[in-house]
Amino acid sequence: MTNEDRIGSLHEEAQEWKQYGPEHQLLHQDTSRRRMQLPKQVCDDNSHAQIQNMRPDRQWMYQRRTRGLIDPNFIDGVNSFVEFAKAHSNCLDGYLMRCPCNHKKCRNRNLLDEDTIKAHIAKYGFVENYETWIHHGESDDGIIFRGHVVGEVFEQFVEDENLSAFGTMIHDVVGPSFQSNDIEDNPTPAIQHIYDLLRAEQQELWPNNPNRISKLSVVARLMNLKAEHHFSERLYDDFCQLMKECVPSNNVMVDGFYETKQLVRGLGLPVEQIDCCKRACMLYWGEDRELISCKLCGHDRYKRGRTNFGSRKTMVPYKKMFYFPLTPRLQRLYASNATAKHMRCHCEHEMEKDGVMRHCSDSPAWKHFDKMHPSFASECRNVRLGLCTDGFQPFRQSGQQYSSWPVIVTPYNLPPWMCMKDEYMFLSIIVPGQANTKDKLDEIGVETYDVASKQNFRMRAALMWTISDFPAYSMLSGWSTTGKLACPYCMEDSYAFILTKDGRNKKWFLKGKLVKKATPQVKSGDQILEEIESFGLQKITEINGEEINYDIKKHCNKCGWKKRSIFWDLPYWKTILIRYNLDVMHIEKNCFDNIFNTVMNVSGKLKDNAKSREDLKVFCDRPELHMDERTKRFPKACYILDRKQKEELCNWLKELKFPDGYVSNMGRCVDQRRLKLFGMKSYDCHVFMQRLIPIAFRELLPQNVLEGLTELSIFFKDLTARVIKDKYMQRLEWEIPIILCKLERIFPPSFFDCMEHLPVHLAYEARIAGPV
Incomplete structure (x- = not known):
């Protein structure tokens, strides 16, 4: 039903x-x-x-x-x-x-x-x-x-029993210092907006309506419906007109979306549009607000020859970004009774004696930060933040080359079941543009009223770490995540080498050698900062236009660093144990894609092809996979399914049912003609990787292949548990290299790119920074 x-x-x-x-x-x-x-x-x-x-x-x-x-x-x-x-x-x-x-x-x-x-x-x-x-x-x-x-x-x-939920919302917005009965003769526009909201909250939609529906309550619910069901403005206007006709004629219903925005704009939080250099060198903000050309590359700020409204010229910038100030959004958390008391959750709960970590505040990284900055830690209401960013192409179907980079910030003060909800993930920046921003996205307390304790305090905020996929990791940290030095943990101690058939370099050849060297020690913030400064790396905004490509290329080839991240300007950044976290979901999805596409022999996406078999002949001693000299064909590998097996798997997935809300309808992602999956989201891959791989391939793959894939599936399942222990993560750190070695004995060398290497470091990050 x-x-x-x-x-x-x-x-x-x-x-x-x-x-x-x-x-x-x-x-x-x-x-x-x-x-x-x-x-x-x-x-x-x-x-x-x-x-x-x-x-x-x-x-x-x-x-x-x-x-x-x-x-x-x-x-x-x-x-x-x-x-x-x-x-x-x-x-x-x-x-x-x-x-x-x-x-x-x-x-x-x-x-x-x-x-x-x-x-x-x-x-x-x-x-x-x-x-x-x-x-x-x-x-x-x-x-x-x-x-x-x-x-x-x-x-x-x-205290006021006549105060409705919408009236309380207004008081949360305006703060404790505002008194609605302090009527001014000539109120400022901001104060006038508050009066308009209070009046709309008390004004019934029509006089003496039986349910006492207020004008503000109707408008608020309509705005919620617009957001939930993606109403167009035209549909919103038509709906308002229909409501006006259905209720008594002496109603005060809004005429449309424009009037609604005029009414509720006082409830919203501020947003700023900031002009940018077309080449993403600088922002026209603060003391540079009045400049008409970039002070780094000299490019014009405004487009030329654009006219509008007859002969009047309008100044249209080449590029702009949207900035959502974070301070008022954090203050709003303390202004509402619904969230203020939960902003102390991280310090009021006690870690279990058995060493279980349920929140980031239980982690060694959090405790180390408290030890290094006792003045910040002494006020439990100070906010700890995590930052995440990723690029996406909103017009992919139309084929336009247009990308957007949202920057999301979330407060870790809240308990685990709240801080990862959508309503507490604050969109702080949107950077739209025709080109990919990538390398150039770099960019004291405030008096705050805490409604839970009924007192003011000076709120400060600290960025604990960032979370991003591998390309965005490079953009935020300044470390080049491509080539031989791609791993930001192994750095120059990496044993990566380039395959002979896919590249020109044949120097790093490790066949027949046993590696006994211990894993490299993780460098401290002081060591990394000293290394960056020793190379003389600069921030992107400090490099002049013609020097950018040459300077970055020279230092990247030399040491792996390509720029000095702006985060190093934060006075506490070098004291943090983990500054940049790898995004587990992205790594898990990439691993799943490599495994599934290779096992299903998906053309163009599998890691087993003719060049891979030739590399296999050079690097590995596995003659059963070499080309048959008589037929000039490569034999079928044990990890690849035949057509009948693929049909059985696709039919099983097509009819597979899940509980409501557990995962999307995976049957819609099955292409039974081409025998592959398409349109799989990150969470779908997450569920398949952790729950379905041991079941789906149980009767289709040989035991040695199934064993390696099952152990990798269990690794990700244990890694992403809601509660973790230090000894469990240490066990995973010890197990994951063995699991990858088992897979290396099955899959060809081309299967093991950087994405298959990164799981080695995920358990360490969870042990230091807390639950994923």
């Missing part, structure tokens, strides 16, 4: 609740339980002991059935409960209220309409121990509470 079918059935039951008398209702609910085939314990009432301990006027809540039928007293009680909740507007979101049924998806979390709530309560009963209706306007001492959900329910005290 789909979600739409479930919702439809609930609404049908709600209508039957209102249409039929008590006798029909009782019979309907009893047959509903049998039809849904619910377990008896789900439909039965709570224990007799719990009912006896309740206040007498609320015992009806858990005496739902009498002789298998719904008790009439229970029906009357539900009706009185709904009327009580409707009388407290601070507990309503428009015409919606929290559903107190005992279904696992509700339990005072979901906002539903009145009829659906009645149907839910009739089917599932009330949530346990809800004798006091704190989410519907009641408490033991008469104080009114309201609920606010951001991933879970937070109960918050509100």
